[in-house]
Amino acid sequence: MNNDKKRLLAKVAYLYFIEDYTQAEISKELNIYRTTISRMLKQAKDLGIVSIKINDFDTDLFDLEMTLKEKFQLKNILIIPSYPKESNKSKDQRLSLAAALYLKRIIKPKDIVGFAWGSVLVGMIGQLQNPVKTEATFVPLVGGPSPSNSQYHVNGIVYDAARQFGGKSLFVDAAAVQESKYIRDGIINSQYFSDIRRLWAHLDIAFVGIGGPLTNSASRWRDLLTDEDRVLLRERQAIGDCCCTFFDRHGKILTGSLLDRTIAVPLDNLRQVPNAIGVARSLTKAPSIKALLAMGILNTLITDEETATRILEISSK
């Protein structure tokens, strides 16, 4: 490539990108055919004569999004940056906010929005700044926690959401895990529950948390499990849960007594939901999140950088 030519390309690029000439103006100015200018500009880019830099933009984060999106066939993904030394509480809070803003962005006037249990979901709604008025319906996707954790009740989430977004909310009056299949079935089939079941079949948006391994003690609802349940889960190598439904590392849902006693939307239902959104973070949950994503139940993931990185690491092995 001759030097004069390079200078000419640079001049064209300068006029176009810096001085905001149109290609036609440059063409006239330099007596070069317009389409040639177009090609020269492309060439100038290719040769690196034009270098474009985007500030305030983390390419790595974006690549991470793209890679995961592709890998798990997601419709959407949102990864927020991780800052070193930040407390877990703060990390959760930022993730909550991101999820809340995401909901605000995608919610439509008459949507049916479900919430399942999840440490991050609890903090979501409170962080929103400006009320958006809708006539949406907010419905729990699972039963509540044990009475001692009532301040974290899933009913609270849907209630807050309805207040914030101006729609209405339904409550569940039952704990997530019941004593027997008989009672569980009784509740599920009860008159009052039929509204919820109907809504579960027509969800537009579902926000679900993702639980990590049993050893993780942060859970607000797992005190509902019996010792027997725990033994079984350990035996069957439960890796995590979603909507109080446990699965193993291969994405196999752990059926049996526990599941039969659980009040929650069936995971398979979520496949039909236009926005089935998982919200979770932390390195210990990464394997669980990965397994769930591989099941193809969710189509959207909201997480943070460190978690996403870990998910990718364990996926490539």
Next chain:
Amino acid sequence: MNNDKKRLLAKVAYLYFIEDYTQAEISKELNIYRTTISRMLKQAKDLGIVSIKINDFDTDLFDLEMTLKEKFQLKNILIIPSYPKESNKSKDQRLSLAAALYLKRIIKPKDIVGFAWGSVLVGMIGQLQNPVKTEATFVPLVGGPSPSNSQYHVNGIVYDAARQFGGKSLFVDAAAVQESKYIRDGIINSQYFSDIRRLWAHLDIAFVGIGGPLTNSASRWRDLLTDEDRVLLRERQAIGDCCCTFFDRHGKILTGSLLDRTIAVPLDNLRQVPNAIGVARSLTKAPSIKALLAMGILNTLITDEETATRILEISSK
């Protein structure tokens, strides 16, 4: 400006400028209306989120071109870079080449192209690489030098040009300065000269050199001047010449005996020429070039960086 918003703008800019998405694709991807994307991109530029840098581009040189172009109301300008320590011969040669390429770029099939005397013009044509076939007519704009400088005869230039570009050339069979007005008028009005005069009236392109002060001894034709002429030119403060026509620093053409004895296209004729191109360089000629430009006779200048800089310096005083 909120930080999330900034990140969104950055993301849009990234997709557009780096990943070469179309605005429509981004719109679809992010669920944002296409025209909004267009506006976001503009905003991202304005906010400096997108920074575009042109490498291999000398902004100073470009600014110089723009400034001079504006100052002297030129249609076109070409300033080639100056390299320190380069010999004058080499500088002249590069300028010649630039001028030759410029001619090659603007010449059209049936153009009438005139050449006047000028140290740089002589070297022009020889440097062209690939012949371009035209049916152009090449005509001298001035008479020739003294017999002892015949190898630099203006006829040589037009002859070379015609060979190169495939058209025809006309010659002048007279020196630029004659002994008397009587002889000059005789030649000008002669039958053979009428072709040339006709062409002078219909020039499409005129290449003219620009001469510096009399003390500059490099001239190839000034040995035609008599001692008397020189005294007069000094008295009237000639600053330079173009087409063997002298002018002073105010752009006043020095009329009188000398001009009456000179065989050359009248400078005023050049005002009508679509491409009236001055080609000259050197610091000593700068005042002369400046004075000529100020006369508004030329509409294009081809020079080098150091000369252009000097012209600008003496213009701003």
Next chain:
DNA sequence: CCTAATTTTGCACAAAAGTGCCAATATTTA
């Protein structure tokens, strides 16, 4: 110096981007 191969142009047409307008939303301010 000529001819074949490759590259560059010019052109018509297709695709993409920008603009002005107004209504609908969203955000900020008082």
Next chain:
DNA sequence: TAAATATTGGCACTTTTGTGCAAAATTAGG
């Protein structure tokens, strides 16, 4: 909380840009 201000959505329309193809120009090889 309401009014004021700013932003986005939606649309028709114009301008600008990109592309495939044929012609011209340049380069490379004999």
